Amino acid sequence: MVDVTSYAPRAVATTQISQAAGRLGVDDAIVEKLRHPKRIMEVSIPTKMDDGSVKVFTGYRVQHNMDRGPAKGGIRYHPQVTMDEVIALSMWMTCKCAVVNIPYGGAKGGVICNPKEMSDGEVERMTRRFTSELIDFIGPEKDIPAPDVYTTPQTMAWILDTYSMNVGHLVPGVVTGKPVEIGGSLGRNEATGRGCAIVAREALKTLRIGVDGATVAIQGFGNAGSVTGRVLQSMGAKVIAVSDSRGGVYSPTGLDAAAAEAHKEESGSVVGLKGCSAITNEELLTLDCDVLVPAALENSINTSNAADIRARVIAEAANGPTTPDAQTIIDEKGIFVVPDILANAGGVTVSYFEWVQDSARFFWTEEEVNQRLESIMVNSYKEVLAEAERSNCNMRDAAFNVAVARVSKAVALRGIYP
Numbered sequence: 001m002v003d004v005t006s007y008a009p010r011a012v013a014t015t016q017i018s019q020a021a022g023r024l025g026v027d028d029a030i031v032e033k034l035r036h037p038k039r040i041m042e043v044s045i046p047t048k049m050d051d052g053s054v055k056v057f058t059g060y061r062v063q064h065n066m067d068r069g070p071a072k073g074g075i076r077y078h079p080q081v082t083m084d085e086v087i088a089l090s091m092w093m094t095c096k097c098a099v100v101n102i103p104y105g106g107a108k109g110g111v112i113c114n115p116k117e118m119s120d121g122e123v124e125r126m127t128r129r130f131t132s133e134l135i136d137f138i139g140p141e142k143d144i145p146a147p148d149v150y151t152t153p154q155t156m157a158w159i160l161d162t163y164s165m166n167v168g169h170l171v172p173g174v175v176t177g178k179p180v181e182i183g184g185s186l187g188r189n190e191a192t193g194r195g196c197a198i199v200a201r202e203a204l205k206t207l208r209i210g211v212d213g214a215t216v217a218i219q220g221f222g223n224a225g226s227v228t229g230r231v232l233q234s235m236g237a238k239v240i241a242v243s244d245s246r247g248g249v250y251s252p253t254g255l256d257a258a259a260a261e262a263h264k265e266e267s268g269s270v271v272g273l274k275g276c277s278a279i280t281n282e283e284l285l286t287l288d289c290d291v292l293v294p295a296a297l298e299n300s301i302n303t304s305n306a307a308d309i310r311a312r313v314i315a316e317a318a319n320g321p322t323t324p325d326a327q328t329i330i331d332e333k334g335i336f337v338v339p340d341i342l343a344n345a346g347g348v349t350v351s352y353f354e355w356v357q358d359s360a361r362f363f364w365t366e367e368e369v370n371q372r373l374e375s376i377m378v379n380s381y382k383e384v385l386a387e388a389e390r391s392n393c394n395m396r397d398a399a400f401n402v403a404v405a406r407v408s409k410a411v412a413l414r415g416i417y418p
């Protein structure tokens, strides 16, 4: 087994940005600025637990860049959260927002905790105290959190309420991915998966593979993975395997993504889905399929498995699922990768729509949201593909070229203050 911990995500993200800047001939001073996050916050979050004890959690919020707009990015709750990881994720958010050309910088947050072992009350109190510790630094014009791994619309509702109670009036634009009843957008919950399915379809088109009957394997069946499966299936693709942290299921003739979602909702896992055989996460990654969707955590595609991957397309619903060494192997094998900062940008794109709707106090239909998402995803895909052709590079390098060109142009125009 390869030691995946040797891929410190911050170093990977910093290298990706620096290398793109190098290819583009960006001024050294600008590159140096982009290598460093604007603001790194670490806070202690004392939380009253149900048994009367107080537990102190550690939380992070990193604002990487705000040159193109307010900082934007999710908050994850996970036992393996590290500051290094949150910094990397904030850098990827800056690039992601630039790839799809929405007016945001990048941020990310994380709390080291295991929400699966906490009651709703404990998660609520932790979330409210975390919000309160960050209150001077977030806001619709400053930094706008959203859901990420193991955070939900309900988590966003608690952040919104804590912030709004403190300033004295409802501020819907302080978070996105909140419930529609309090200013959320229709289509936001499905947006990451829908966007990923759209670019996977475009990638198949590029390779002249019909989406009808195309086989799909999905590692990680949370919000992003499950919706990617459901939408690809509605486009005619066949989902042949899905997995989560407890294991996976496989059916060569195709399984029903909605049934897998229902089974996971009921039992907590996709494991045991009727009509399927059991499969491990590692086996799923190396299945013969048209589209592989890594939708779990960082580094799941690494040098221990990259050589065995048999997919034609990898559509990265997760952030940072492929290590740089694995990318080299995948390039040699001729596998077409739609990189994370493009493939999962549908989530933040509809977050942007939500924030626009909140500030206008005027809400769109779901069709309108989905149509605008479709057009941004398809245009961004085409732009990145054109850059890959122009620069004769893979889609990841092309996406970073597009992103870093936009961000560095903004930095150059604004100049270094004072």
Ligand code: GLU
Binding pocket: 072, 073, 074, 075, 096, 144, 145, 146, 147, 148, 149, 176, 177, 319, 344, 345, 347, 348, 349, 351
């Ligand atoms: N957490 C999501 C991501 O990684 C969404 C971020 C957002 O909507 O701000 O892109």
